[in-house]
Amino acid sequence: MKELQLLIVGNGMVGQRLLEELSRMNHVYKITVFCEESRAAYDRVQLSSYFSGATADELSLVAPGFFEQNNIRFLHGESVQSIDRLHKSVVGTQGTVVEYDALVLATGSYPFVPPVPGHDRTGCHVYRTLDDLDAIRRDAADCRSGVVIGGGLLGLEAAKALTDLGLQTHVVEFAPQLMAVQLDQQGGAILRNKIAALGVRVHTGKSTQKIIDGDQCRHKLVFTDGELEADLILFSAGIRPRDALAREAGLAVGERGGVIVDDNLRTSDPDIYAIGEVALWQNRIFGLVAPGYDMARKLASRLCKQTAEAFTGADMSTKLKLMGVEVGSIGDAHARTPGAKTCVYEDGIKGIYKKLIVSDDGKNLLGALLVGDTSDYDTLLQYMINALPLPEAPSSLILPSSDGKPMLGVDALPATAQICSCNNVSKSGICQAITNGCTTIGSLKKETRAASTCGGCASLVKQVLDAELKRQGIAVNDHICEHFAYTRQGLYHLVRLNKIRSFEQLLEQYGRGLGCEICKPATASIFASCWNDFVLDPKLVGLQDTNDNFLANLQKDGSYSVVPRIPGGEITPQKLEVLAQVAQQYDLYTKITGGQRIDLFGARVDQLPMIWRDLVDAGFESGHAYGKALRTVKSCVGSTWCRYGVQDSVSMAIYVEERYRGLRSPHKLKMAVSGCTRECAEAQSKDVGIIATEKGWNLYVCGNGGMRPRHAELFASDLDDATLIRYIDRFLMFYIATADRLQRTSVWRDNMEGGLAYLQDVIINDSLGLAEELEAQLQSLVDTYACEWKRTIEDPEVLKRFRPFVNDDLPDEQIVYVRERGQKRPARAEEKELSLIEQGAPV
């Protein structure tokens, strides 16, 4: 059988997607591609990142070897000049002639440059291709200012690029507002303020008459009223479909451009198809990549005669981040539907504007506009696309989150709900892939492409995954491990209610097997939170995690660090002296930590007891840097010394640190106290933050630094000392009772149904009637506190565990150090070998 020739004109985003879709199917074509640009397909959507660090290679959409592997003839840097429909062949600009059985136009669009006099002066640019950007970059090198003509979505993106290049940037817009296509007047005004605050000068309602030589700059724009000078000019006045080729070949084109296609993406010639931005369907052009991808997919399966799915248009909702300003526009954002009602939330101070467009019966969402905060975008989009019934008071959907916003569970979404609009993946598509064995986000992405383009749907995809796994019983079960069919909370309650104090008993009654490094430390932590028994007790020591096991932090070379408690960061010179002496005597690397204390590194396990004996004698206590326990309570200097302080933050920090020291919890706990609102102790990044006010203390909870920083939330204001401590007691005990293993307060809070309001209800209003019990539990832990290191050095049986070898007292010779900046550090592998050879030790 003769091979069928498939010819594709254009290797942009959509043309490339068509090739990928075809390569996933079993097609029968010999494919030829004409690629006009100097580079094969790249991610035009992320074009601007080229100016903020991305390389052309990173933007590429073509996997290395893709064309060769799929036997595609790729004509690089050659455009199609004309189509001969009679003989079914085309001729390229370099003379290549190719015949076709089927031809696909994927020629995209070009930036429209208004024909004002002077538009073609040197130094005038457009913003569409990597080559355009290279030209802009070259030119900008000796420019100080730039102006973007056009204040639409792309114009603002281009303006961002110019500021990235260090130019004083102007935006000139003909309409009276920015982004008139997507936003209403108020939204445009908020956006304008935000962008102006970034140093970009915005000129709306300006019509450019001509461009001439400038006086101070290279160019001068002359408006009907006024003028503006700049060194570089960038046109971004809209796009036009690249339909010239089709036009000349006599194909039907739209009145305002675009190659007319039917629901099968066929042009007026049945052997020629058009997809992407060049295609005009039902008199509409789709200037976004998602509809183009949808066309590519449908055309591929049509060409392979698999299915004949019709193209049915696309939702043009968009969410983007322009110059750090979030903007979202959903559905009928301009409220053009007859009878539509609107509902608006505006915070002029924060620059947030949200608007809902609701059907006249108030039951359905028709559209929405979001400026300054698009966190509600996903939810609102689902309401609109799937015509979900709106809640009683739709306004609750856009009010700030602390006001108990109703959550839209993924379970409420119908199977047809579109989850990823870039790649048109529905909820049922995701569920199908899960059934076929994708149980991780990574494999789902590969299989369905969901969340792989703009990434905006990632959180939703994850929620569907979790819910579906649960439903299909492929349970990502919440059992703590294979030995206990319980959650950590479950185990906690079993331990507390049944007064269980040993792992053997717990295992015998509620578990199976022997336990592991997950359930053992979790149980040890629960025992500590409930009974506060000595952690190195023979019946507990085998349960302790790496660090608790020797009451110190294990380093990569097997040595340990020593971190004594320095409550509130306050330390006497005498105590500093002791630290210095100990550090010198044992040659410990010494460093100030990020938690206002001092870390001594490089102690061998057999040295730990001697070091701690010296420290305990000088009045130091364990700092629990090794435990999932209270770490530090950071403090500023407060009213005692600071001219702004309104309360004694140091005294409060020391009190708090001494009250909660040694408290073991599901994960580590950090706290801080600041003496006034200047907040030098960074209390708003802690699990518990306390900030002084004129009248008392503001309490913040559930902040986090680390991998996923989260600001703490204001929990209660102007508390007196006693109330403050009472709330913290209850809060900590409630966290200990209900959190998952290794769940910081921040994540615990984010997963809490009912959110902050619920937590406040439990802690402040005692809605569960638990307050008294929680306080009593915490008080009993305070009463039974004892320094673990003091206890250890006093107990010869326990000290036995710190011997280097059970049958030899010589320390491990394989821990080797070299010196750097006057202190020791672990030797690297090469250095270590050398030194061992020198020592003559067996290597």
Place this chain on the structure above:
Amino acid sequence: MQLQGIFTNAKWHDICALDDIVAGTGVAARLNGEQLAVFNTGNGIFALGNLDPFSGANVLARGLLGDIAGVLVVASPVYKQHFCLQTGRCLEDPEISVPAYQVRVCEITNRILIRAYTE
């Protein structure tokens, strides 16, 4: 005390008393210039090399004991890979293993004996 093994060049070496190891934990020991990790699971004694191949530190004796799907294991205290107490095989990476030694407890003296080849 050294007992003669079945193979002429392999001997049983006395390491320590049974109650030198708290049940559910391990200790480090030296034998012929090698570092060993000797474990008392509470139900049996096992011995592996002490060197953790992933971190290069001599720390396996300080790992947590347990079982994964019935296989007795120690979890490295550094990066938490599991090693089978019986064979020394790493559960995460079957290419990697640590030496495993034969162990017995003398019924009369209650001392732990480990069999190793002497040079």
